[in-house]
Amino acid sequence: MAFHEIRFPANLSFGSVGGPERRTEIVSMTNGHEERRTPWAHSRRRYDAGLGLRSLDDVAALIAFFEARAGQMHGFRWKDWADYKSSAPSKKVSFRDQPLGKGDGVRRAFVLRKGYASGPSSYWRPITKPVTGTVLAGTGEVELRDGLDFEVNPATGVITFAVAPEDGAPVTAGFEFDVPVRFDTDRIAVSVASFQAGDLPQVPVLEVRL
Known part of the structure; x- marks a missing residue:
């Protein structure tokens, strides 16, 4: 996978939902106690780029960015407005x-x-x-x-x-x-009618390890 040193439009990431994710493996013992461990040294962040869309022009900009990255193929930069x-x-x-x-x-x-x-x-x-x-x-x-x-x-x-x-x-x-990420889907489904009615497409974005 190549990484493109380009940032996802910051005006579109503003309003998105996301944050850090951890992976914890929990084993319940017969005495009721637990053993907890994690295979991850670092957290991994997930976002939904669809929630930052406000107009059909935003949708067009998203699709252009998605196509230029070939879907999940190439990584890119993402501004996490909550932690940047x-x-x-x-x-x-x-x-x-x-x-x-x-x-x-x-x-x-x-x-x-x-x-x-x-x-x-x-x-x-x-x-x-x-x-x-x-x-x-x-x-x-x-x-x-x-x-x-x-x-x-x-x-x-x-x-x-x-x-x-x-x-x-x-x-x-x-x-x-910025956070290094990629799209976590190879498909974006947008209905003009539903978008105008307030039904936003889901566009998952996932942090990548470099």
Whole structure:
């Protein structure tokens, strides 16, 4: 499968429904207790693109995008309006938003990530599709300059510093990002009459592993 570095129209993804999915295997024991485990290290997101359609022009744009991706064949970028940046939704992106690790004086490349914490537990989500021009980064509480002090690969989420961060120096970053997805169907069924009556087509979209 190829991946197309193009974003699904953001005005169409706005209003869609979706979010993270986990897979948990539960085994009930004879004594009433349970054993729970998961084969997934990372969550996987699902969305319904049909709920963002508001006009027949939107339908036409969706069909054009669907055809250009050959249905499920090619992946693409998706803006999750509920979770698309390193900061809280009400705050601006800052280079201090997310810790990427600490320097050792040798390592220059770091992977963007976003942390989700609640109580004593936390989850680190790899960010592989940062939005070009939105990435801020710093080392040792000093903000650095994009294109001079560091470069970001928007297709992988790897940030490379011109000079390796000093040993023990905290490396941080802030960014906006997209979710790598594909259509989870090879068929879109639209009835003009039913659409005008408010019956929207279902267009499932599924996150892909890269």
